[in-house]
Amino acid sequence: MLAIAFYVLAAIAVISAFAVIAARNPVHSVLFLILTFFTAAGLFVLLGAEFLAMLLVVVYVGAVAVLFLFVVMMLDVDFAEMKKGFLQYLPAGALVALVLLGELGLVAGAAMSVPVPIPLASDGQAAVTNAEAIGQVLYTEYLLVFQLAGLVLFVAMIGAIVLTLRRRPGVKKQDIAAQVGRKRSEGVELKDIRPGQGLG
């Protein structure tokens, strides 16, 4: 049963990953990418890593891919036009692919020569839940790495804000503090107007 589930999920993941690069419509590409993320989460569940699976869905499917989709939908780019000179990137692309393949082979070969048993959460030795197990090592053993990762993200966030924030003069903008802090005496003025005469 587990094997059937694995092969079905793995097949969907591979096919949809291929469809990401094969689809003509970029929006379809992103939708297939989302399907790939989702099936990857399913594979995590089969491994007994349900916490990671949920995080994958929350972070990648729920937030990152939404922004992808958002941007791709808003871009008005003629992708057929862009793909015209597509083949001229072949040498560079092939080089990257070769390097990746070589690295993959290296890692696989090293792992084969020294078989490291991968401990599965579903093996039964785990008395604690997923989330606890991760919490126990993340905030003790890997505290420094965790903090550094947070710092990198923080810097990236500030960078994004700095790049997009601009203050142009002459733009009408709402100042909430000024609005809320306004008093009646500043906003309303009562005038006694005589009939037949304007405000003068």
Add this chain to the structure above:
Amino acid sequence: MNPSADYVPFVAWPVEVEWALMKTGQVLIIMILLLLTLAFILLFDRKVWAAVQLRKGPNVVGPFGLFQSFADFLKFVLKEIVIPAGANKTVFLLAPLLTFVVAFIAWAVVPWGPGIVIADLNVGILYIFAISSLGVYGIIMGGWASNSKYPFLGGLRSAAQMVSYEVSIGFIIITVLLLVGSLNLTTIVESQAGGAWKWHAFRIFYIPEFPANILVGVTMIVMFVMFFISALAETNRPPFDLPEAESELVAGYQVEYSSTPYLLFMIGEYLNIVLMCAIMTILFLGGWHLPLGSIEALGLSPFWAGALAMLVFYVKIWAVFFMFAMVKAIVPRYRYDQLMRLGWKIFLPTSLVAVVAMGYYVAFLQPASAGVAP
């Protein structure tokens, strides 16, 4: 996932088959219950709205208009499905289906009573959070596939809005998780047993814990209110219904939808609202627990105790939905920049401070026995 070892099947077929049949039955019962709830909660919504505006509301079909939703349902199903000429057909039809399915599968982990739950996941609250974050795809896909300006604008608005408020919802959930010490929804409800003052929203009245109850109580009541407002934004309810603001965008992402696809969108939308009501009940209002005393103390048989627990939970969902309906009736719509400001500049910092406050409580003030053992 697997049937337990000491389980004896009724008939001589494999345990797996019977387990699968049993789960299918449970799913069907919950689905029918939810669809019936939706039929009447829709009517309730319109009736509350009408009462606030001194109207009668739907009152023609059946006594007090009770069968209005069923008449609407028939009308939706029997009408012709119109697909716009330039629409991306597959995505156009996939969008309402996705909204509908995603709205249902989140209910798999909702505990209706002690042990009355389809799948008692250890990461239950994360599962709900993950699934409800998928809901945005139905809207954004529908908006894009319609190949029309208003739906597209509605879809974009809703994508930005839902992603923004998910952040604060996530932090609010974390405060509750810190207090309880578990991601399991049943455990979260069980930790609020013993009376209304133990419910997270009313923790300030839990006097034995004085003075720590002030910190927890104030944080929790603020989190409850913020969760309520974020839930309004997350489900595109008024006053945050900008994705379908009829005065600006006709009807937002669902302009081009008709008949059954539109019905699926509407069911998904309302089901998400009811789900938010259920989550609020579980996280802050004590789930199936009675405000005074406990169901176990009544000495009922297990069947009736379970039924009473479900009834209590159900009544609480309706009570929270009443607040949703009242907000729709009495609060004017927000402007889009105000909405974004509220989400990012007010809710996000406040919920972050609340996470720190709850962390302080758990680390230094919480009695060692209080945290629920994993």
